[in-house]
Amino acid sequence: MITADLSADQPVAVQPVLEIRHLLHAWPDAQSGQAETLLDIRHFQLQAGERCFLHGPSGSGKSTLLNIIAGLCQPSTGEIWLAGKSLWQLSARQRDHLRASKTGVISQTFNLLPYLTVSENLQLMQNFAGQHNDRHWQGYLLQQLNLSKQANQTVARLSVGQQQRAAIARALVHRPALIIADEPTSALDNDNKNAFMRLLLQECSASGASLLLVSHDLSLQPHFDRVLDIASCKPGQRATPESDKEPLPC
Numbered sequence: 001m002i003t004a005d006l007s008a009d010q011p012v013a014v015q016p017v018l019e020i021r022h023l024l025h026a027w028p029d030a031q032s033g034q035a036e037t038l039l040d041i042r043h044f045q046l047q048a049g050e051r052c053f054l055h056g057p058s059g060s061g062k063s064t065l066l067n068i069i070a071g072l073c074q075p076s077t078g079e080i081w082l083a084g085k086s087l088w089q090l091s092a093r094q095r096d097h098l099r100a101s102k103t104g105v106i107s108q109t110f111n112l113l114p115y116l117t118v119s120e121n122l123q124l125m126q127n128f129a130g131q132h133n134d135r136h137w138q139g140y141l142l143q144q145l146n147l148s149k150q151a152n153q154t155v156a157r158l159s160v161g162q163q164q165r166a167a168i169a170r171a172l173v174h175r176p177a178l179i180i181a182d183e184p185t186s187a188l189d190n191d192n193k194n195a196f197m198r199l200l201l202q203e204c205s206a207s208g209a210s211l212l213l214v215s216h217d218l219s220l221q222p223h224f225d226r227v228l229d230i231a232s233c234k235p236g237q238r239a240t241p242e243s244d245k246e247p248l249p250c
C-alpha cells in the first residue's frame with residue numbers, strides 16, 4: 001500500500017494545475033474479491049510549469065495513479081482537482097472535455113486510432129480540445145520527433161517506437177496545461193529518447209505546462225524539479241527526500 005502526503009511546504013499563492021486530496025484507491029483481488037488499498041495519498045499538488053518525476057517498482061500503482069488523475073479511473077475515495085475543477089463532480093461529458101482540453105496523455109498503450117494517419121490523429125486531438133487545425137504546428141512537432149515521413153501513414157503501419165513518438169506529438173499538439181506521461185521513452189532508442197526529452201521540456205517551458213512523468217529510467221531525473229519514489233511512502237515510514245527542492249513528508 002502506498003501512503004503519502006506529498007504536499008508542498010510553501011503556501012500556495014496561485015491555483016495548482018493538479019491537486020489530490022485524501023485519495024484512497026483499492027482494486028478487488030481477482031481470487032478473493034477482497035479489496036486491498038493500493039494508493040493512499042493525503043495531499044499532492046503540482047503547480048503550473050512544475051515537472052515531477054514519479055518512479056517505483058512494478059505494480060506499485062503508478063499507472064493507476066495516472067489513470068485516476070486523467071479521469072479515466074474513479075478512485076475509491078478522494079478528490080482530484082484539475083485546473084480548478086473537481087473531476088468526479090463533473091458529468092462524464094464535462095470530464096471528457098476537461099481531459100481533452102487540459103491534459104496531454106502519453107500512455108503505455110499509446111491509444112492512437114490505428115486506422116487513421118499520424119496527421120489525422122493530431123487533427124482529431126486538436127478538434128477534441130476545441131482548437132482549429134494548426135497544420136504548421138503539427139508539422140513542426142512531427143519534424144522535431146523525426147516523424148515527418150510518416151505523417152500520412154496509418155498508425156497501424158508504424159513501428160512501436162514510431163507509434164510512441166506519434167503519441168507524444170498528439171499529447172503536445174493542443175498545448176495542454178498538464179502532460180501526463182507513462183513510460184514515454186520505453187520503446188525509444190537513445191537518439192530518439194534524447195530528442196523526445198528535448199522537445200517535451202522545450203514545449204513545457206514554452207507553454208508553461210506542468211509535467212508528471214512516470215519512468216523506470218532514472219537517468220531522466222535531472223530534467224525534473226521534483227522526484228517522487230512512490231514506493232518509499234509506506235505507512236509508518238518517512239520518505240527519503242530525493243529532490244533538493246521538496247521534502248516528501250509521508
Ligand SMILES: Nc1ncnc2c1ncn2[C@@H]1O[C@H](COP(=O)(O)OP(=O)(O)OP(=O)(O)O)[C@@H](O)[C@H]1O
Binds near residue numbers: 027056063
Ligand atoms: N483495472 C484493474 N483491475 C484490477 N486490478 C488492477 C487494475 N489495474 C491495475 N491493477 C492492479 O493494480 C496494481 C498496480 O498496477 P499499476 O499498473 O498501477 O502498477 P505500476 O506501478 O504502473 O506498474 P508497472 O511499473 O509495471 O507499469 C497491480 O497489482 C495491478 O494488477
